[in-house]
Amino acid sequence: MNNKSSIFKKMLYAIISLAIIAVMVIKLKSNKEITQNKVYQFNKEEAINVQADTLILTNINAEYTYSGTFEPNKETKISSEIQGKINVVLVDVGSVVSKGQSLVQLDNSLLKLQMQAIEVQIEGLEADVNRYTILTKADAIQGIQLEKVELGLKTAKVQKATLIEQINKTTIKAPFNGVVTAKLSEEGAFAAPGVPLLQITDITNLKFTVNVPENELSQFKLNQKYSVSADAYSKILLPGKTTMIGSKANIGNSFPVQFTVNNTSDLKIKSGMFGKVILKTANQEKGIVIPASAIVGTANQQQVYLIKNGKSVLHNIMISKKIQNKAVASSGLNEGDVIVTDGFINLFDGANITVK
Known part of the structure; x- marks a missing residue:
């Protein structure tokens, strides 16, 4: 009895499983039919609305762009030739500057103190030269002593010229007329050779x-x-x-x-x-000019859609040049041909055509 009950249960489970599977198959099939009904089915026999032009020979505008x-013309990033703290930036982005105009001022207080010291040294050496010259003429001292003082004076003057050059370089000037197009540093920053401070254009x-x-x-x-x-x-x-x-x-x-x-x-x-x-150019010629937007195909093989007997015909052409948004056809098109100029969505070779 137990065996019969077990067999019955197994058969019942199998029948229920098959019923469930059958319901799922029916449901899936129904969903597929509903989805297919919702998806747009393109009818290749339906006429496609396009815009078209009839080609004529026209004067080719001999103007190319x-x-x-x-x-x-000139653009440069300006940096300092010497190291120093930036005291003030005299211009800002957008400032129009002239050649030689001061742009940035570096701190030169220490250099000016050195200048004062060398000027005192030069003053003393000049007095020594005058005094030693008198003594040398009176044979009171040897001439070599005068020569040493004169060399010392020359060295001090070279040091002064070097300091003047360094002080001049603390004022950074515009190398040419232009506009400040970038400000790359601010007051209080440290300037060094090769570090851009401003850009002049x-x-x-x-x-x-x-x-x-x-x-x-x-x-x-x-x-x-x-x-x-x-x-x-x-x-x-x-x-x-x-x-x-x-x-x-x-x-x-x-x-x-x-x-x-x-x-x-x-x-x-x-x-x-x-x-x-x-x-x-002075040359004037006639030719077939079409809108560049009418060209399909690839760069190696340009094509257009001709309209013949109410159908679209994909046709190979050659383009000799383009003039702005138009193209000059060198072969493949003749006067009187009708080409599609707009409405390419869903368009294919052999499609039925209606012209707007």
Whole structure:
């Protein structure tokens, strides 16, 4: 009897387990169906709304711009040539300074005391020289004694000149006209050779550097004048002259071209600002110009979507140059072609198209 009861219990447990598993399977299947219903199913047959342009031959604007960065004509960190305590810093960040203007004053009280001592020594030696000269002429003393006193006087004068130079160096002056762009020390600090105290930047003239692809480098000539503008003041055109054309390509296989630019009278253009150099050519030509945003594909193989018979056709093209936000197609496109210019989300080759 006990065996029959044990077998019955085992069968009951098995049936309950199977029932639980069945309920879980049904529940999971139901959840999957609900989730699938909630997920958006893209219908490839549904027409995609896009914007499009019909291409025409147009005059290619022979004006090119190259972006670059403004740098100061001169910039240096100023330090003391001698050691000493800083008594006063005479300028602050933003101060406009002139060449030779005093910037920092070091403590020179000890040097001035040494100067007083050497001046007293010189005064005594000069009196000795006068006295020994008279005695030597009267043959009262040997000439060698006069020579020793004269050498002592010369040595004292050299010591005085050295002290004057050291005292002068306790006043640190501006090496050129500019603006204080960093204050790196304060009153009471200790100055030493090689320890920067201030940074002076000259932005009266600026350096402007752009990177030019090798096939366009021939458009630039040394000492030729160009118009340069800062992005922050795009309406202000500054005269710039080419001062350097790079002889070695950088990582992007382009070459640096540098210009010297005269800043505005109120120094609007600051170091680190972005800008553009404008290059105009006399050649006028017609071609197919498309928005740069219409180009898809890779850098090695540019492509656009043509619209033919209500469908999108992914088409290979070649771009000869870019002019700001537009591109000139050298092959692959003809006048009258219709290309997609916007609405690329979910767009694929062969998609049904409706034009907005």
